[in-house]
Amino acid sequence: MTRRLMTGNAAAAWGARLAEVDYIPAFPITPQTEIIESLSEWIDREEMPGRMVTLESEHSMITAAGSAAATGVRVFSATSSQGLLYAMEMLYTVSGWRAPFVLANVSRGLASPITLEPDHNDILAARDSGFLQIHCATCQEVLDSTLIAYKLAEDPRVRLPVIVNLDGFYLSFTREPVTLPEQEKVRDFLPPFDAENMMFRASSPESQAVAVLGGGPYSYFRYETHLAAQNALAVYDEIADEFEQHFGRRHDALESYRCEDAEYLFVMMGSFATKAKEAVDRLRDAGWAIGLVRPRLLRPLPREALQRVLCNRSAVAVVDQNLSMGMGGVLHSEVTSVLYGQPNAPLLASFIGGLGGRDIPSEEFFQIATVLRDAVKQGSAPPPRLLYTGNELREVRNLQAIAKVERTELERDRGEKDDE
Amino acid sequence: MYRIRFHGRGGQGMKTASRILGSAFFLQGYEVQDAPRYGAERRGAPIFAFVRADKAPINERGIIVKPDLIIVADDTLVPVPAAGVMGGADEHTILLINSHTDVAEWQGRLNYPGPIVVLPAPEEVTDRAEMPFVGALCAGAAAALCHVINRDSLQQAIEQELGHLGSEILKKNRQRALHAFDLIRETRTEVVEGIVADATAWHAPEWIELPFDDARTAAPVIHAADNTDALKTGSWRTMRPVIDYQRCNKCWWVCSTFCPDGAIAVEEGTPVIDYDHCKGCLVCVAQCPPHAIEAVAEHTAAAEEKKS
Numbered sequence: 001m002t003r004r005l006m007t008g009n010a011a012a013a014w015g016a017r018l019a020e021v022d023y024i025p026a027f028p029i030t031p032q033t034e035i036i037e038s039l040s041e042w043i044d045r046e047e048m049p050g051r052m053v054t055l056e057s058e059h060s061m062i063t064a065a066g067s068a069a070a071t072g073v074r075v076f077s078a079t080s081s082q083g084l085l086y087a088m089e090m091l092y093t094v095s096g097w098r099a100p101f102v103l104a105n106v107s108r109g110l111a112s113p114i115t116l117e118p119d120h121n122d123i124l125a126a127r128d129s130g131f132l133q134i135h136c137a138t139c140q141e142v143l144d145s146t147l148i149a150y151k152l153a154e155d156p157r158v159r160l161p162v163i164v165n166l167d168g169f170y171l172s173f174t175r176e177p178v179t180l181p182e183q184e185k186v187r188d189f190l191p192p193f194d195a196e197n198m199m200f201r202a203s204s205p206e207s208q209a210v211a212v213l214g215g216g217p218y219s220y221f222r223y224e225t226h227l228a229a230q231n232a233l234a235v236y237d238e239i240a241d242e243f244e245q246h247f248g249r250r251h252d253a254l255e256s257y258r259c260e261d262a263e264y265l266f267v268m269m270g271s272f273a274t275k276a277k278e279a280v281d282r283l284r285d286a287g288w289a290i291g292l293v294r295p296r297l298l299r300p301l302p303r304e305a306l307q308r309v310l311c312n313r314s315a316v317a318v319v320d321q322n323l324s325m326g327m328g329g330v331l332h333s334e335v336t337s338v339l340y341g342q343p344n345a346p347l348l349a350s351f352i353g354g355l356g357g358r359d360i361p362s363e364e365f366f367q368i369a370t371v372l373r374d375a376v377k378q379g380s381a382p383p384p385r386l387l388y389t390g391n392e393l394r395e396v397r398n399l400q401a402i403a404k405v406e407r408t409e410l411e412r413d414r415g416e417k418d419d420e
Numbered sequence: 421m422y423r424i425r426f427h428g429r430g431g432q433g434m435k436t437a438s439r440i441l442g443s444a445f446f447l448q449g450y451e452v453q454d455a456p457r458y459g460a461e462r463r464g465a466p467i468f469a470f471v472r473a474d475k476a477p478i479n480e481r482g483i484i485v486k487p488d489l490i491i492v493a494d495d496t497l498v499p500v501p502a503a504g505v506m507g508g509a510d511e512h513t514i515l516l517i518n519s520h521t522d523v524a525e526w527q528g529r530l531n532y533p534g535p536i537v538v539l540p541a542p543e544e545v546t547d548r549a550e551m552p553f554v555g556a557l558c559a560g561a562a563a564a565l566c567h568v569i570n571r572d573s574l575q576q577a578i579e580q581e582l583g584h585l586g587s588e589i590l591k592k593n594r595q596r597a598l599h600a601f602d603l604i605r606e607t608r609t610e611v612v613e614g615i616v617a618d619a620t621a622w623h624a625p626e627w628i629e630l631p632f633d634d635a636r637t638a639a640p641v642i643h644a645a646d647n648t649d650a651l652k653t654g655s656w657r658t659m660r661p662v663i664d665y666q667r668c669n670k671c672w673w674v675c676s677t678f679c680p681d682g683a684i685a686v687e688e689g690t691p692v693i694d695y696d697h698c699k700g701c702l703v704c705v706a707q708c709p710p711h712a713i714e715a716v717a718e719h720t721a722a723a724e725e726k727k728s
Contacts, residue, residue, distance in 0.1 A: 005439075005446055005454070113640035116459060170481050174455035175442060271481055278479035279619070286619035359482055362617040364625050390626045400637065406650075407643040 006178045008171030011139040012078065012104040012164065013038035014178075015146025017048045018186045019102070022073035024052040025064035027083060033106050033172060035078040058087035065101050066094025069161070070208055072195025074150065075101035080168065081108035081122045088125065094161060095130025096225060097208045099198070100153035101161050102146060103131070107270065108168040109356040117357025118167040120270060120322040124330050130225050132162040132232055133298040135269045137255075139176045142166045144243065144251055145296075147181075147190055151239045154193050157231045169357060170271040181247055189246040233300045251296060254305040258284060259291035263314040264372045265346075266292045266365070267335060272321055272354050279365030290369055295331075306338045315347040315372040315381075321354035328352070328384050347375050353387035360387060421474040422450075422566060423484045423614055426558060427505050428493035429656060430458065430465045433555020436581060437493070438469035440559035440597070443577035444569045445473035453478050464656025464699045466503035473566075487513055489565055489611045493558045495519040495541075496655070498530070509534055512612050516561055516604075518554065537565070537609050539600060553596045556582070560597030564604035565611045574601055649697075653681070657700030660721040663691060667712035675704040675713060 006014070012035045016024070024043075026036040042048045055061040058079050069075045079087060084105050107123050109115040123133065132152065134145045142164065149162040166172055200206045213221070236253050244250045255273075258280050259265065266276045273294040283290045293309050293316075295302060310316055320329025327333060332350040339345040351368060353360045364387055375382050424441065428434035435456035442454030450473040458467040470484045486508045495517050497503040509515065513534040517526060523538050530536075539561045556578060563569040563577075578597055582590050632638075663675075668691065675691050676684040683698040684691050693704075705713045716724075 005442060005452060007455075169455065169457065173457075174453055174481070175439065176453050176478070177446065177451060274479040275481055279617075281479070282617050282619040288619070357482070359485070361485060361625075362619075363622040366617075366619050366622050367624050367627070369619075370624075385627065386630055387625070388628060388630055390628045393628055393630065403643065410643070 003177050003179045005175040006139060007034070007173055007175050008136070008139045008142045008166040009034040009106070009173070010038055010175075011142040011178050012146060012166065013042075014180060015143045015164070016076040016102070016104075017042060018143075018181065018183060019074060019076070019147055019150050019190055020048075020183075020187070020192070021050050021076040023065075023068045023075045024050060025055050025061045025068065025075070025077055026052060027056070027058045027061045027079065028054045031080040031083045031106075031108070033078055033080055033104075035104055035106070039076075058083040059090055062087040062090035062094055062103070065103070066090065066097055066099050066161070067200070067208070069094070069099035069101040070097055070198060070200040070206075072193065072198040072200075074154075074193050076104075076146075077101070078104040078106070080106035081110060084122050085110065085125060088129070091126055091129040091131055093209075096221065098159045098225070098228070099161065099208075100150075100159050100193075102149045102153060103161060103163045104142075104146065105163050105165050106168050106172045107165055115356035116168065118170055118270075118321070119355045119357065120165075120320075120330075123163065123165045124322050124324075126163065127299060127330070130160060130229070132158075132160055132229060132300065133165060134162060135165045135294075135296055135298055136167075136171065137271050137273050137294065137296075139166075139171055139174065140178045140249070141251060141296075142171060143178055143180070144247070144249060147186060148236075148239055148243055148251065150193075151190055151242075152232055152236055155232075155235045155239075156196065157235050158228050160225065160228055160232065165270070167271040179247075179249075185246055189242065229300045233297070233302060236297060236300075252305075253295070253297040253302040254309065255292075255294040255296060256309050257292040257294070259293065259309055262289050262291035263376075264288065264290040264369055265310065265313055265316045266290070266368070267310075267316060267318040267331065268292065268294055268321070269298065269331060270321060272319075272360060275360055275362070276319070276365055279362050279369075282362060283366065283369055288369060298334075301334060301338070303338050306335065307342055310335070310339060310346055311342050312344045313346040314376045315349065317349045317351055317368045317372055319351045319353050319360070319368070319387075321352075323352055323355060332384075347372070347379075347381045349375060349382050350384035351387055352384070358387070421472060421478065421480070421613055421616070422489070422611060423487050424471040424473075424489045424491070424562060424566075424611070425484050425487040426469045426471075426491045426493065426562070427497055427503055428467060428469075428554070428558070429497065429658065430467050431658065432493050433553075434467055434469040434493060434558075435555075437491070437555040437559040437562070438471050439581045440556060440574070440577045441562050441566075441569075442471045442473070443580050444559075444563050444573045445471065445566075447573040447576055448569055450474060450568075451476065451478050453481070457483065464653070464658065464701075466497055466500055468503075484508070486510070486614055488614045489514045489516065489562060491558050491562050492517045492519075493554050494658075495521065500655075506530070506532060512614070514565060514609060514611055516558075516565065518558060518561075535609060537561075537604065537607055539604060553593055556593035556597040557600045560600035561604045563597075564601040565609055567610050571598065571601060574598070652696045653699050654694075654696045657695075657698060657718050659700045659702060659715045660695070660718050661693060661698065661700065661702055661704050661713045662716050662721065663693065664712045664714060665690070667710050668708075669710050669712070671709065674707055674709060678703050678707040 109119040153162045318332040426434045438454045442452045453472040456469040683694045
């Protein structure tokens with residue numbers, strides 16, 4: 001067991017390597033990540049077995065991943081942002097095959113306009129695809145979650161593909177100390193995949209769900225997938241216990257930080273949640289009874305655990321690093337539905353922050369806490385708020401002013417040319 | 421917690437510098453976070469990298485708004501607003517500049533609130549292969565200002581981060597970095613760890629309600645399509661390609677075709693480089709069949725230009 005500095009990208013690659021994956025289909029070009037670069041280097045240098053094949057798109061990559069998984073081998077792949085969207089059709093398709101594999105996604109904001117920085121609209125677009133989702137907050141979690149994800153995906157009670165999500169830049173390019181488990185110990189925790197009746201072979205062809213079905217049988221297969229995803233909650237808890245026994249680290253489906261006596265809670269996903277953790281520590285220093293709740297599992301959503309931890313609090317702020325146009329924060333919607341009809345549900349406030357990697361400084365967390373306290377005093381939830389300052393709008397207005405001047409000059413020049 | 425920010429241009433090794441410093445801290449028993457930060461542009465564009473180091477696990481993430489130490493590898497970045505070199509600096513923030521210009525001159529030029537340390541720039545960089553050492557140099561200097569890092573850890577960190585480049589390159593980097601380390605230690609300046617945020621007294625963010633703008637304003641459409649001309653990307657250049665017209669065989673197409681920025685025009689059969697927009701990638705130098713294009717350090721070329 002060694003502890004070393006590594007990026008989230010490296011941690012994901014190490015997860016795949018330690019899981020002793022057999023096959024890695026990869027689209028090799030932007031927005032592909034260093035995850036695939038590291039794995040290809042290791043395979044080239046014969047430091048890990050397994051086979052990597054490059055495909056011409058993420059769509060083909062996921063098709064190859066699902067097909068290979070249907071043969072019963074262990075499969076890994078990785079993508080990011082627009083790549084995940086390009087694969088979207090096949091995400092839905094292969095999850096229906098009930099072929100388990102693990103996909104790492106480096107979360108980044110989507111076009112348009114373009115950004116390279118993180119938010120969660122890419123991964124949330126895959127929310128209803130049938131893939132389970134684990135959201136990471138640290139590089140250590142990226143490695144550990146990859147191992148957990150295989151055990152979860154391959155469990156006979158589940159057998160669904162899993163996405164391990166890590167935020168672009170904040171994890172993908174950021175090095176932190178990561179404990180690298182020993183291969184033997186990993187093998188003990190995650191034995192080779194027992195594929196049971198999965199035997200998609202060249203010599204004995206099968207068809208993966210190609211029959212066109214009416215609503216009755218169709219509903220059966222869709223709902224079976226839903227039941228499998230729901231099973232994954234209890235299975236996940238077992239795996240988390242087992243993981244802790246093996247490696248001494250605990251990764252609950254729902255992380256609760258300093259919640260015991262908390263009157264107020266932040267709810268956040270992903271790496272920005274560690275910023276909230278820092279803010280919780282500072283607010284606790286200043287006498288606040290406040291904590292952080294972070295769903296690591298988004299699908300399946302740990303409903304009951306959320307109800308247990310959120311009810312009987314004064315107020316809860318959901319900070320969404322995503323935006324559903326015409327509705328608001330996705331996590332806020334999910335939490336609202338979880339709390340509907342619950343006795344002693346808290347006041348629920350919605351904040352949108354961190355879109356396209358926009359920073360959330362500590363003062364904003366402090367201010368959110370103040371908003372919660374004021375809301376409790378007034379007895380009603382505040383309206384949803386985008387974390388956005390006057391300075392930021394002034395910056396945009398300046399850019400717009402420049403654009404306008406340029407446009408005017410351009411039109412004048414063109415006009416003069418036309419006159420000539 | 422130490423919060424340290426490196427500023428340089430793409431290609432100057434700021435990511436490597438942050439990693440060397442990060443590893444040195446880690447070897448000294450610190451919890452560490454190091455990361456580069458950049459946009460879509462690469463070589464020559466302003467980039468930064470940062471290092472956080474603390475005895476306790478680190479929960480802060482992302483950009484460092486209030487740094488304890490700012491390292492500037494390329495002093496031409498100081499006046500570039502987009503680089504934001506001095507952002508968040510206060511009286512305790514040390515500004516370390518790799519520069520030919522001395523401390524007094526920088527103090528005069530900048531309205532900088534904290535101590536300034538100048539790392540004397542190495543002798544004119546004329547060989548492109550020498551460029552990567554700027555990163556190691558800056559890492560060495562930064563390590564010297566953090567008194568908790570000793571020489572051995574710095575040396576070991578450089579071996580960890582650059583060992584894969586081969587013993588010769590490693591040796592040169594180590595020499596440069598240790599030299600910078602010794603030089604800067606002599607200044608007896610020490611980085612002071614910044615304070616943690618205080619949740620009893622803070623400046624409330626000036627949140628606003630974002631107004632609705634109609635789509636003629638709020639669609640991210642760039643109307644002035646030919647505005648790239650206005651952005652003088654030539655200022656990113658660290659090396660300048662110079663055509664020797666005696667050797668140029670007037671093939672009229674190789675350099676201009678390969679130029680990824682369309683910065684070489686052929687005028688009556690003769691290639692002419694647009695230095696306002698040439699980023700100095702040196703693809704033309706590599707492609708020119710009669711080797712008629714030479715790479716000259718930008719400093720040297722600019723000095724020559726002034727003379728003539």
